[in-house]
Amino acid sequence: MRKHAAASEEESAINMTPMLDVVFIMLIFFIVTSSFIKEAGITVTKPEAEMAEKKVRTSMLIAINGKNEVWIDRRKVDRSALKPVIEGIYAENPKGAVVVQADKESNAETVLEVVDAARKAGASEIAVAALKK
DSSP: OOOHHHHHHHHHHHOOOOHHHHHHHHHHHHHHHHHOOOOOOOOOOOOETTTOOOOSSSSEEEOOOOOOEEEEEEEEGGGHHHHHHHHEEEEEETTEEEEEEEEETTTTHHHHHHHHHHHHTOOOOOEEEEEEE
Protein backbone atom coordinates (compact mmCIF):
# COMPACT_ATOMS: atom_id res chain seq x y z
CA MET A 1 0.00 0.00 0.00
CA ARG A 2 2.83 2.36 0.80
CA LYS A 3 4.50 1.86 -2.56
CA HIS A 4 1.29 2.73 -4.34
CA ALA A 5 0.80 5.99 -2.32
CA ALA A 6 4.39 7.12 -2.95
CA ALA A 7 4.04 6.47 -6.69
CA SER A 8 0.82 8.51 -6.93
CA GLU A 9 2.43 11.45 -5.06
CA GLU A 10 5.31 11.55 -7.56
CA GLU A 11 2.90 11.55 -10.48
CA SER A 12 0.80 14.41 -9.09
CA ALA A 13 3.75 16.74 -8.36
CA ILE A 14 3.92 19.91 -10.47
CA ASN A 15 7.21 20.75 -12.13
CA MET A 16 7.84 24.50 -11.52
CA THR A 17 11.04 24.77 -13.58
CA PRO A 18 9.42 25.76 -16.92
CA MET A 19 7.31 28.43 -15.21
CA LEU A 20 10.37 29.92 -13.51
CA ASP A 21 12.20 29.96 -16.83
CA VAL A 22 9.38 31.94 -18.41
CA VAL A 23 9.32 34.41 -15.50
CA PHE A 24 13.06 35.02 -15.74
CA ILE A 25 12.88 35.49 -19.51
CA MET A 26 10.09 38.05 -19.07
CA LEU A 27 12.09 39.87 -16.40
CA ILE A 28 15.13 40.07 -18.67
CA PHE A 29 12.96 41.31 -21.54
CA PHE A 30 11.48 44.14 -19.45
CA ILE A 31 14.89 45.19 -18.11
CA VAL A 32 16.44 45.29 -21.58
CA THR A 33 13.57 47.15 -23.26
CA SER A 34 12.97 49.77 -20.57
CA SER A 35 14.55 53.19 -20.87
CA PHE A 36 15.70 55.14 -17.88
CA ILE A 37 15.41 58.92 -17.64
CA LYS A 38 18.27 60.82 -16.05
CA GLU A 39 16.63 63.37 -13.79
CA ALA A 40 18.04 66.87 -13.38
CA GLY A 41 17.88 66.96 -9.59
CA ILE A 42 16.43 70.43 -8.97
CA THR A 43 13.03 72.08 -9.34
CA VAL A 44 12.76 74.70 -12.06
CA THR A 45 10.04 77.32 -12.64
CA LYS A 46 9.39 76.86 -16.35
CA PRO A 47 8.28 79.72 -18.59
CA GLU A 48 4.92 79.57 -20.37
CA ALA A 49 4.56 79.16 -24.14
CA GLU A 50 1.57 78.88 -26.45
CA MET A 51 3.25 76.34 -28.74
CA ALA A 52 4.34 73.96 -25.95
CA GLU A 53 3.84 70.26 -26.71
CA LYS A 54 4.57 67.08 -24.82
CA LYS A 55 7.67 64.98 -25.64
CA VAL A 56 7.29 61.23 -25.32
CA ARG A 57 10.85 59.89 -25.58
CA THR A 58 13.09 61.63 -23.10
CA SER A 59 16.41 60.19 -22.03
CA MET A 60 17.98 63.11 -20.22
CA LEU A 61 16.78 66.19 -18.36
CA ILE A 62 19.15 69.14 -18.00
CA ALA A 63 18.06 71.84 -15.56
CA ILE A 64 19.23 75.44 -15.37
CA ASN A 65 18.22 77.29 -12.21
CA GLY A 66 17.79 81.03 -11.67
CA LYS A 67 21.48 81.39 -10.77
CA ASN A 68 22.47 79.89 -14.17
CA GLU A 69 23.77 76.70 -12.55
CA VAL A 70 23.48 73.59 -14.73
CA TRP A 71 22.26 70.34 -13.12
CA ILE A 72 22.35 66.88 -14.71
CA ASP A 73 21.52 63.61 -12.94
CA ARG A 74 21.23 65.30 -9.52
CA ARG A 75 24.72 66.82 -9.86
CA LYS A 76 25.78 70.39 -10.44
CA VAL A 77 27.88 70.38 -13.64
CA ASP A 78 30.51 72.97 -14.53
CA ARG A 79 29.74 74.60 -17.87
CA SER A 80 33.16 73.68 -19.22
CA ALA A 81 32.42 69.97 -18.60
CA LEU A 82 28.96 69.92 -20.20
CA LYS A 83 29.88 68.15 -23.45
CA PRO A 84 31.66 65.13 -21.89
CA VAL A 85 28.94 64.66 -19.25
CA ILE A 86 26.17 64.82 -21.85
CA GLU A 87 28.08 62.44 -24.16
CA GLY A 88 28.41 59.87 -21.38
CA ILE A 89 24.72 59.93 -20.44
CA TYR A 90 23.48 60.19 -24.04
CA ALA A 91 25.52 57.12 -25.02
CA GLU A 92 23.30 55.01 -22.73
CA ASN A 93 20.14 55.91 -24.69
CA PRO A 94 20.93 57.61 -28.01
CA LYS A 95 17.36 57.32 -29.32
CA GLY A 96 15.83 59.55 -26.64
CA ALA A 97 15.52 63.32 -26.59
CA VAL A 98 17.42 65.78 -24.44
CA VAL A 99 15.13 68.20 -22.60
CA VAL A 100 16.52 71.47 -21.21
CA GLN A 101 14.49 72.81 -18.27
CA ALA A 102 15.44 76.46 -17.93
CA ASP A 103 14.18 78.60 -15.05
CA LYS A 104 12.39 81.87 -15.90
CA GLU A 105 15.24 83.75 -14.25
CA SER A 106 18.06 82.02 -16.20
CA ASN A 107 19.92 83.74 -19.03
CA ALA A 108 19.33 82.85 -22.66
CA GLU A 109 23.12 82.65 -23.03
CA THR A 110 23.27 79.74 -20.57
CA VAL A 111 20.41 77.94 -22.33
CA LEU A 112 22.12 78.33 -25.71
CA GLU A 113 25.41 77.10 -24.23
CA VAL A 114 23.69 73.94 -22.93
CA VAL A 115 21.85 73.32 -26.23
CA ASP A 116 25.10 73.82 -28.16
CA ALA A 117 26.95 71.37 -25.87
CA ALA A 118 24.16 68.80 -26.36
CA ARG A 119 24.40 69.15 -30.16
CA LYS A 120 28.19 68.75 -30.05
CA ALA A 121 27.71 65.66 -27.86
CA GLY A 122 25.68 64.05 -30.65
CA ALA A 123 22.10 64.71 -29.51
CA SER A 124 19.84 65.14 -32.51
CA GLU A 125 16.58 65.84 -30.69
CA ILE A 126 16.79 68.70 -28.17
CA ALA A 127 13.83 70.51 -26.63
CA VAL A 128 13.41 73.36 -24.15
CA ALA A 129 10.72 72.68 -21.54
CA ALA A 130 7.84 75.13 -21.09
CA LEU A 131 4.36 75.16 -19.59
CA LYS A 132 1.38 75.44 -21.96
CA LYS A 133 -0.48 78.76 -21.64
